[in-house]
Amino acid sequence: MVLLLVKLSHWQWTRGEQKAQHLAQFEANQAPESLSGSVQKGQYLAIDGQFRPEFAVWLDNQTHQGRVGYRLFLPFIPSQQPSxxxxxxxxWMAAPALRRLPPVPELASRYQLSGFVDTPSKRVVLKKETASHDWPARRQRIDLQALKAQLPTLNPQWLIRTEKxxxxxxxxxxxxxxxxxTPVWQPVVMPPAKHYGYALQWALMALAVSIGAGIWWYKTKQREAM
Structure with missing residues (x-):
């Protein structure tokens, strides 16, 4: 039991260190860059261009502050690389009644977009989604390859999480x-401090079990000696 608790404590501490390194990488990339050459995950971009709201994608089953809603994804055409x-x-936007989709915002102007390069989050989907050419689209997960089949000029590897x-x-x-x-995306879901807190809890439980076992062993030996 003690060994298991110690392993759990070590695992949580390691996860906290990994999250801290991940956050440090994002903070190091805060200086905005333009689209030039290859990009990498966590890179902070500042680009201008136009949205294509008619190809809106709504990510379903997204909660924020206890409310159910959607995350809105739109294709963006950079002025620097329109191809x-x-x-x-x-x-995030709140879900209307009766499972209807929210109205897509009219983003018809030219915009300066700042955000982080990322990959879609891995979500478990129990039922495979059927391909649909209806827009706006409601999706259980973001599949860039599937979207590229409908939008051939779409980047099949990366997306951008808007900060500004x-x-x-x-x-x-x-x-x-x-x-x-409402922007809701965070580089990590659980901050390092929570992992460190859980690691401390597991370590204290291991200590408590060790002390309890020691007391039990001591009292048992005393009874045997009597």
Missing amino acids: QWWLVELG LVDVTTPSTDALAQAGV
Whole structure:
């Protein structure tokens, strides 16, 4: 039992260190870069271009502060490389009644987009989704390869998680707030501090079990000696 608790403590501590390194990588990439050459996960981009709202993708079953909703993804055409579309996560929107999709925001202007390069989150889907050419699309997970089959110019490997969006015609306005979208993406779901806290809990439990076993052994030996 003690060995198991110690292993659990070590595992949580290791996970905390991994999360801390992951966050440090994102913080190191805070200086925005333009689209030039290859990109890597965690890279912070600042690009301008236009969205294609008619090809909106709604990621289903997303909760925020106890409310059910969707995450909105839109294709984005960079002015620098218009032949390569990027799928962009804008953020979360509350779900209307009766499982209807929210209205897609009218993002028809030219925008300055700042965000992190990332890959789609791995979600377990119990039932395989059938291909559909209906837009806007409701999806249980983001599959870039499947979307590329419908949007041939879409980047099949990377997407962008929006941190800031500015309408170039009204740069003082928060375009995400104006669109009714709430940014919710975080580089890590559970912060390192929580992992360290769980590691401490497991370690204290191991210590308590060890002390309890020691007391039991001592009392047993005393009874045997009497």
